[in-house]
Amino acid sequence: MLKAYRYRIYPTKEQKEKLAQHFGCARWVYNWGLSEKKEYYTQHKKSLSKRALQDKLVHEVKTHDDTKWLGDVYSQTLLSALEHLDTAYKHFFRRKQGFPKYKKKSSGYSACQFPQHVTVDFDLHFVKLPKKIGNVKAKFHREFEGKIKTCTVKQTPTGKYFISMLVETPELEPTATTVEPDLMLGIDLGIKDLLITSNNNTEPNSKFLDQKLKRLKTLQRRLSKKKKGSANRAKARKLLARLHEKVANQRLDAVHKASSNLVYKSHDTSFAVEDLNIKGMMKNHKLSKRIGDCGWGIFLDTLKYKSKWVGKNVIQIDKWSPSSKTCSSCGHKKDELSLSERIYKCDECGLVIDRDHNAAINIKDFAIAELGLGKPEDKSVDHALTGVVSDDLVIRGLKQEAPTRITPVI
Numbered sequence: 368m369l370k371a372y373r374y375r376i377y378p379t380k381e382q383k384e385k386l387a388q389h390f391g392c393a394r395w396v397y398n399w400g401l402s403e404k405k406e407y408y409t410q411h412k413k414s415l416s417k418r419a420l421q422d423k424l425v426h427e428v429k430t431h432d433d434t435k436w437l438g439d440v441y442s443q444t445l446l447s448a449l450e451h452l453d454t455a456y457k458h459f460f461r462r463k464q465g466f467p468k469y470k471k472k473s474s475g476y477s478a479c480q481f482p483q484h485v486t487v488d489f490d491l492h493f494v495k496l497p498k499k500i501g502n503v504k505a506k507f508h509r510e511f512e513g514k515i516k517t518c519t520v521k522q523t524p525t526g527k528y529f530i531s532m533l534v535e536t537p538e539l540e541p542t543a544t545t546v547e548p549d550l551m552l553g554i555d556l557g558i559k560d561l562l563i564t565s566n567n568n569t570e571p572n573s574k575f576l577d578q579k580l581k582r583l584k585t586l587q588r589r590l591s592k593k594k595k596g597s598a599n600r601a602k603a604r605k606l607l608a609r610l611h612e613k614v615a616n617q618r619l620d621a622v623h624k625a626s627s628n629l630v631y632k633s634h635d636t637s638f639a640v641e642d643l644n645i646k647g648m649m650k651n652h653k654l655s656k657r658i659g660d661c662g663w664g665i666f667l668d669t670l671k672y673k674s675k676w677v678g679k680n681v682i683q684i685d686k687w688s689p690s691s692k693t694c695s696s697c698g699h700k701k702d703e704l705s706l707s708e709r710i711y712k713c714d715e716c717g718l719v720i721d722r723d724h725n726a727a728i729n730i731k732d733f734a735i736a737e738l739g740l741g742k743p744e745d746k747s748v749d750h751a752l753t754g755v756v757s758d759d760l761v762i763r764g765l766k767q768e769a770p771t772r773i774t775p776v777i
Contacts, residue, residue, distance in 0.1 A: 368538045368676075372511050373531045376494060376520070377504040385500050386520060386528070390477035392440045394470045396424065396448040401467055404456070417453040421446055441498040447480040447517075475524035475608065485518040485532070494530055496520070505530065513537055524608035541678035544636045548740050551682075552635040553731025555690065555723050556643065556666070558657045561625060563723040565731045570625045575617040576660040583610055618662045626669040630677060637680040638670060639734035644686050682734045694718055695728035 378386060400420050407415040424445060429437045437445060455467040484497040489510050493502040496518075513536035521529050553565035561572040586607040593600035629638065645664050649655045671681050684690075691711075692701045699715040711718070711725045718725075 368536050368540045369516070369533060370511070370513075370536050371531055371533050372509070373529055374494075374508070375506045376528045376530050377506075378500075378528055382500055382503055383528075385498070386479070386522070387477070389440045389444055389479040389498075389520075390522065391472070392437055393444055393448040393479040394472065394477070396437070396445045397452055398469045399428070400424075400449050400452045401469060404452075414456070417449055420449050420452075424449065441481060443482045443484075443497075444479050447482055451480075476521065478519055478521040481518045481520070482516075485515055487515070487532075494518075503530075511536065523612065525605060525612050540675070543678050543680055546637050546680055546682070546738060546740060548735045550635050551637040551639055551731055551735065552629070552633065553639045553727040553729070553734070554629075555727040555730055556641070556661070556663050557723050558654070558661060560723065561621070561661060561666070563721075563727050565724075565727040567721075567724050570628075572661055573617070573621055574657075574660055575614045575621075576656065579610055579614050583607070586610060618660070619665060622662045622666045622669055626666060626673055629670065630673040630679060635679075637682060638674065639682045639684065639731045640667060640670070641688070641690065641730060642683040642686045643667075682738070684730060684733045684737065688730075688733050690726040690729040690733065691722060693725075693729050695720065695725045695732070 403420060403423070404415045407413070424437075425442075428434050452467060458464045459466050481496060486495045487493075487505075487507075488495070488502075489507055491502075492505055492507060494505045495502050511532075511534050513534040516533045516535055518533075519531045521531065523529070555563045557563055557572070559572060560569040562570045586603065590600065590603040590607055593603050629635075643663060645658065648658055651658075674681050689700055692704045693699070694701075694711070694713040694716060696718045697713060697716040699713055701714070704711075709722050711720050711722045713719075
């Protein structure tokens with residue numbers, strides 16, 4: 368099983384200079400590769416392969432007098448930058464994501480990758496990096512066993528250094544359990560509450576960004592008045608970055624606690640969620656700040672990989688399913704339902720229920736009906752759904768053949 372471990376590291380002044388050199392060279396190679404691919408496509412109407420770029424970098428660019436300084440850094444770090452560029456191109460063509468952009472030094476984050484020759488000493492608390500960077504002091508809050516596949520060093524806008532290691536552990540990936548309707552939990556993500564479950568349990572949304580908005584406004588105003596390039600502006604920028612980092616850490620901590628409670632402390636073996644178009648929802652300028660402060664995307668990611676670790680299932684229903692407009696009792700669908708209506712009142716059976724609780728029940732029922740595991744009594748689900756489940760669920764999770772619309776996501 369592959370697992371990622373992230374640690375805080377404390378490089379010396381000399382090591383910081385060498386890491387900064389690696390950050391800059393990796394960024395330059397990425398931008399150079401992007402320019403080469405653009406120019407090649409303009410001339411030949413074909414894409415330049417990753418191998419061709421790597422050969423040109425090694426045999427031409429690194430030997431040129433103007434770019435000999437690329438030989439001062441770890442060669443695999445430069446090749447990894449081209450690997451990331453190739454991945455970005457694949458995501459653009461296959462997943463319809465944004466076209467790769469040039470990396471900027473002013474973005475705040477800097478990173479480079481060491482694919483090999485990285486060792487860890489848990490007793491002496493250091494990580495040994497190649498190319499004469501040497502032993503870097505690290506804070507190991509947990510240990511691991513296995514082979515290090517890749518290692519990424521990152522510097523945050525606040526000046527902190529972290530190292531992320533992808534480790535191939537000797538643990539075997541557990542087999543996914545059989546999906547049972549009685550042990551399935553429907554989860555609806557919201558703004559007032561982070562999540563609402565089909566058994567009417569809620570996880571409150573602490574709204575960490577709201578708590579810090581006044582302070583953020585003050586620090587941003589101070590930063591805007593500082594002279595560009597001055598030491599005082601650098602100090603003000605760092606204070607603002609620290610506050611943003613604190614908000615992000617608080618949100619991440621809350622998301623991890625919520626997902627861990629569901630996966631490790633719940634008796635449910637399957638979780639049904641909606642496949643939300645979060646990127647599209649963030650275009651709503653009236654709700655974008657609230658949605659971003661919830662951390663829905665991080666929550667779904669953590670719920671998926673933690674469930675995979677223990678053999679539980681995550682089922683995603685289509686984002687266009689009418690979970691909020693459908694009555695969870697009789698199946699009647701309302702034609703219109705505004706966001707301001709927080710209580711769902713059914714015109715057919717007279718059901719009065721919290722809007723989000725009603726949606727969570729429907730998400731569970733839609734997933735059950737789509738997987739062919741049964742249909743609730745006196746309730747018609749005639750909307751075309753697209754179930755998205757894990758590989759294990761497709762292979763081992765169902766007693767009968769799953770619909771062809773279900774595709775693997777994990």
